[in-house]
Amino acid sequence: xxxxxxxxxxxxxxxxxxxxxxxxxxxxxxxxxxxxxxxxxxxxxxxxxxxxxxxxxxxxxxxxxxxxxxxxxxxxxxxxxxxxxxxxxxxxxxxxxxxxxxxxxxxxxxxxxxxxxxxxxxxxxxxxxxxxxxxxxxxxxxxxxxxxxxxxxxxxxxxxxxxxxxxxxxxxxxxxxxxxxxxxxxxxxxxxxxxxxxxxxxxxxxxxxxxxxx
Numbered sequence: 001x002x003x004x005x006x007x008x009x010x011x012x013x014x015x016x017x018x019x020x021x022x023x024x025x026x027x028x029x030x031x032x033x034x035x036x037x038x039x040x041x042x043x044x045x046x047x048x049x050x051x052x053x054x055x056x057x058x059x060x061x062x063x064x065x066x067x068x069x070x071x072x073x074x075x076x077x078x079x080x081x082x083x084x085x086x087x088x089x090x091x092x093x094x095x096x097x098x099x100x101x102x103x104x105x106x107x108x109x110x111x112x113x114x115x116x117x118x119x120x121x122x123x124x125x126x127x128x129x130x131x132x133x134x135x136x137x138x139x140x141x142x143x144x145x146x147x148x149x150x151x152x153x154x155x156x157x158x159x160x161x162x163x164x165x166x167x168x169x170x171x172x173x174x175x176x177x178x179x180x181x182x183x184x185x186x187x188x189x190x191x192x193x194x195x196x197x198x199x200x201x202x203x204x205x206x207x208x209x210x211x212x213x214x
Contacts, residue, residue, distance in 0.1 A: 032071035082198035084115035124173035131156035
């Protein structure tokens, strides 16, 4: 007996059982860190959920909570600094206030910023006297918070030049450099930043779990 045209079309469009759930490690982490933060109206989250529906994968309800927990469990395999960098990069900076329903700072995000700030003092600014208020502001600014560097310098009681130099050092440590200057003025290979190293590490773990297309 011949199948109907509609039935054939449904069979052809059915997703393969082993098709990865996410398009990338970035998409997986965005979903995991926003799943419990009521951020489904964000364009990125909408795209992720639409992609999941298109492939027949479930990311809502209990299934979604389980996937988010699974991904966050993988993150905990990383060093504390890399965990903090991923929270700073993917978790919402704001949360809903339980009292007034307004926006307040996400405490998990702030804790991650402080963790990175402490590491920056030891690694990016070793040998320099630094103020936490300035370091925290520089790191928060790198991860998307609107911060005026001059205002942060005033709060820290340092000059604008000092703030600019420390900002450059921390950003270079986080982002890396495209090239390095060698003896004789030649250009060498760049240095990979700690932020990218954190992403490389979690991408390797999630890729091994076949959670995204490689």
